Amino acid sequence: MIKLLFATGNKGKMKEIREILADLPFEIYSLSEAGISADIEENGNTFEENAVIKVKAVREALSHGDFQVILSDDSGLEVDALDKAPGVHSSRFMGEDTSYHVKNAELIRLVNALPEKPRTCRFRCVIAAVLPGGEILTTSGAVEGEVAYEEKGGTGFGYDPIFYLPERNCTMAELTQEEKNALSHRGRALQAMKEILKDKLHLDSKEA
Numbered sequence: 001m002i003k004l005l006f007a008t009g010n011k012g013k014m015k016e017i018r019e020i021l022a023d024l025p026f027e028i029y030s031l032s033e034a035g036i037s038a039d040i041e042e043n044g045n046t047f048e049e050n051a052v053i054k055v056k057a058v059r060e061a062l063s064h065g066d067f068q069v070i071l072s073d074d075s076g077l078e079v080d081a082l083d084k085a086p087g088v089h090s091s092r093f094m095g096e097d098t099s100y101h102v103k104n105a106e107l108i109r110l111v112n113a114l115p116e117k118p119r120t121c122r123f124r125c126v127i128a129a130v131l132p133g134g135e136i137l138t139t140s141g142a143v144e145g146e147v148a149y150e151e152k153g154g155t156g157f158g159y160d161p162i163f164y165l166p167e168r169n170c171t172m173a174e175l176t177q178e179e180k181n182a183l184s185h186r187g188r189a190l191q192a193m194k195e196i197l198k199d200k201l202h203l204d205s206k207e208a
Helices: 012-019 047-061 088-091 098-111 177-183 185-200
Strands: 003-004 026-030 068-079 121-128 136-147 163-165
Touching: 003 012, 003 088, 012 026, 012 185, 026 047, 026 121, 047 068, 047 136, 068 088, 068 098, 098 136, 121 185, 136 177, 136 185
Parallel strands: 003 026, 003 068
Antiparallel strands: 068 121, 121 136, 136 163
């Protein structure tokens, strides 16, 4: 098995990651599961810059070579009516300790106050990887939607309950986990990275 570290402590993200990579021979750890504490300043101007900052910082924080592959991601919500805010500041919008129920309510309020503007928005995600030889690679994914008028659904996390998918007539949080993995921004970015890892590491999904 190949030991893979994903630079997050978010349980929702880890669930998605483990399900998408389940058919590959990876033993997957979060930062907390690996006993790693890294205070990372995400000061990039783009999702790609922040994802690379995180993966480099975690690699430098490791004092041993236990992990052959390190992954990180940066993702967020871009609301067109709000000039693509909160964007790269999505997790820090209204403060990192503020609940997403409060954040979601505030975003709905802000968009409702601009009825002349479209409710269109998108989720973006960039996955960064450090391979055994030190090579850094990135992949990206996005999904288009609209800001809902109220929170709906209980299967997602973060902004999922207010991310309305017109073609599905539901929010991201009303999808099953399998459906979400197939079309979400993180799912798309991670699927693209999965194919790169299979090629670079000469993996066969049938081995798992």
